[in-house]
Amino acid sequence: MRPVLALSRGLPACPRAINPRRPNLPQSFSSSARVARWNSTTSNGEGAHKDGSKSGSTSSSWSAGRVALVSALAAGVGYTLATTTRSTPSQKSSPLQYGSVADFEKAIAEVRSKLGEDVVSTDEDDLQLHGFSEWSSVNAERLPVAIAYPKSTEEVSEIAKICHKYKMPMVPYSGGSSLEANFSAPYGGMTIDFADMNKILELHEDDLDIVVQPSIQWMDLNEKIKDSGLFFPVDPGPSAMIGGMIGTNCSGTNAVRYGTMKDWVINLTVVLADGRIMKTRKRPRKTSAGYNLTGLFVGSEGTLGIVTEATLKLAPVPEQTRVGVVSFLTMHDAASTAMQLIKKGIPVQCMEILDDVQMDVINRAGGTGRSWKKQPTLFFKFSGTTAGVADSIALTTKLAQGNKADTFEFAKTEREAHDLWSARKQSLWSMMALRKEGSEIWSTDVAVPVSRLPEIIDISKKELDDLGLFASILGHIGDGNFHSSIMYDRNDPVERERVEKVVHDMVDRALEMEGSCTGEHGVGLGKKGSLRKELGPCTIDVMRSIKRSLDPNWLLNPGKIFDHESEPEQ
Incomplete structure (x- = not known):
């Protein structure tokens, strides 16, 4: 049976994304204070719930479980007060409202009644795991109220029907490795974890x-x-x-x-x-x-x-696969090689760029059985027929030499190729393993048209170096997408502000180059403002209208990609 300990932490009434690595959940906020806060923020001013009951006092009848629901419900109230939808500049639609404390309790009880006690958890550690991510550069100030573990499409359908009935937000969850708080629960609600649906x-x-x-x-x-x-x-x-x-x-x-x-x-x-x-x-x-x-x-x-x-x-599966590593003296030379290779149509399976800092990370993390030059480096994977691979390697070697390649070598064995490529795949994890006490990693990505790659990588690399921090560039340069990872002191607000500026400048620069604020990490909570810059209000309004037609009560992963309300006119 899944644990049923309730979350008993005070949560602010109005949702916002925050950057510290753990939610700001003050332990000193008492149960009475939580309830009083809920009473003072109900939309009818009297603390009346949808079921007609009053909550004008903080009696001892409030259990820890109800306190948890109060905390989550405060998010719904903040949502109700803060969000409206404009169909025209002069006309606002009615605000949305999530269910009451009693509604959420009924929803959890009904899911357990229909699908079994073991399907829902309210254990505090479980809620923390599903509401906070150490990988993410942003996190919400709230945690979900409960975690559901369905085993089939039909069980997910039943959970959705119950949450819809009681107006309880739902947040899908699978791997939990997203980087933009894509699975966080800024409005509380029920997280649906597919751990038992992995077949x-x-x-x-x-x-x-x-x-x-x-x-x-x-x-x-x-x-x-x-x-x-x-x-x-x-x-x-x-x-x-x-x-x-x-x-x-x-x-x-x-x-x-x-x-x-x-x-x-x-x-x-x-x-x-x-x-x-x-x-x-x-x-x-x-x-x-x-x-x-x-x-x-x-x-x-x-x-x-x-x-x-x-x-x-x-x-x-290709007939043959070869892994090659080419080092350069500058990031510009490496990026130019990648751009020219794409323009010439030389077939490669993978083409990744890692700067000198990231190559140092690979050396320090170990695992490849050797030490690599701490220089800007392109990783290639060539695959296809034996003759096709040989031809691609020859063409790539010639092109790289024309861009001042310093070294060009291949993995000599399948094991070496596996270890080398694994080092690239584990690059973020390797960097995180090198963190000191109190430091965190900010990882983000952008994408630009391939012709602009050398320019944006040049500028971004210089700005990262000027931070004087452990910061690197790496990524899928073959399709114009690259990532930056910056290690910073989370307890130093000045340092964090400097890092934020570099990240935001990089995103804005990508948009100026007709690129995207995110190549593959998604928008989540972290890049909603950048998405508005990228697409403009009309496009966002079309997306919002699609969302509204499929989910009029704004129950599915609310707060992600864009908010419920239209942006105010400038």
């Missing part, structure tokens, strides 16, 4: 596709189908799971050849906010039957529906 449901080898549940890791998926001669080529961080990968439309090191997540999803089974179950399409590779609903849900971060199954394309 391969069907493998169609002749059709080169597979049906999976959302919490299967992509690496685990490939391990299980390795004897088929097929693999799933989208390869972000090692811990990533299919549900989160769909939610953020992630990419990975293979993107230069195989594209991003949106290119590999055939169809989705989705549970809507009211519990209805839909399938976006059937299983052929191409169709002209209606709207592309599959594409609508990929990248929506769980704000439009809850993905419970996915049919994914598979690719044949």
Whole structure:
């Protein structure tokens, strides 16, 4: 049976994203103060709940469980008071309101009654795990009220129906490795963890596709189908799971050849906010039957529906794969090589850039069995037929030499190739392992047209070096996407302000170059302001209208990508 200890922490009434690595949850905020705070913020001014009951006193009848719900419900009240939707500049629609304390209690009890006591947890550690991420540069000030663990699409549907009935927010959760607080719970509510939905449901080898549940890791998926001669080529961080990968439309090191997540999803089974179950399409590779609903849900971060199954394309395992490492004297030379290689159409499977700092991280973390030059470096993976790989290597070598490549070498064995590529895949984790007490890593990404890569990488690298901190550039340069990771002192507000400026300047610079504020991490809580700059109010309003049509009560992962209200006119 899952633990049922309740969260008993005071939470502020108005939601906002914060940057400290742990939620700001003051331990001294007493139960009485929580209840009094709830009474003073109810929208009717009398502390009346939707069920008609009054809450004008802080009697001892308030259990720890109800205190937890009060804390979450305060978020709903803050949401009600703070958010309105404008259909025209002069006309505002009615504000939304989440359920009461009693409603949330009823929702949790009803889920347990219908699906079993073990399906829902309110354990404090469980809530912390699902509401806070050490990977993320931002976190919400609240935690979810409860965690649900469904085992099937039908159980997810039942949970959604109950949450819809009681107006309880729902937050999908799979791997928990997102970097923009994509799975945080700024309005409390119920997190739906797919830990028990991690299976391969069907493998169609002749059709080169597979049906999976959302919490299967992509690496685990490939391990299980390795004897088929097929693999799933989208390869972000090692811990990533299919549900989160769909939610953020992630990419990975293979993107230069195989594209991003949106290119590999055939169809989705989705549970809507009211519990209805839909399938976006059937299983052929191409169709002209209606709207592309599959594409609508990929990248929506769980704000439009809850993905419970996915049919994914598979690719044949290449005949041969070689890993090459090329070092350069400058980041500009490395980035120019990548841009020219793309323009010439030289086929490579992967092309990654790591600066001198990141190469030092690889050396200090160990694991490759050797020490590499602490210089800007391109990692290549060539794959295909033996003749095709040899031709690609020759063309790439010639091009790199024309851009002042310092060294060019290949992994001599399959083991060395595996270790070297693993070092690249573990780069963020390796950097985090080098943190000192009190330091944190801010990791972010942008994407630009490939012709602008050398320029933006040059400028960004200089600004990172000028910080005087342990800061690096790395990423999927083959598709114009790169990341920065900065180690800073979380207890030093001046240092944090300097880091924020560099990150925001890098994002703004990418937008000025007709790029994107996020290549694969998603928007979440952290980049909503940048998304508005990137797309403008009209595009955001269209997105908001789609959200409103599918989720009029704003229950699905609220607060992510954009807020409920329109932006005020300047």
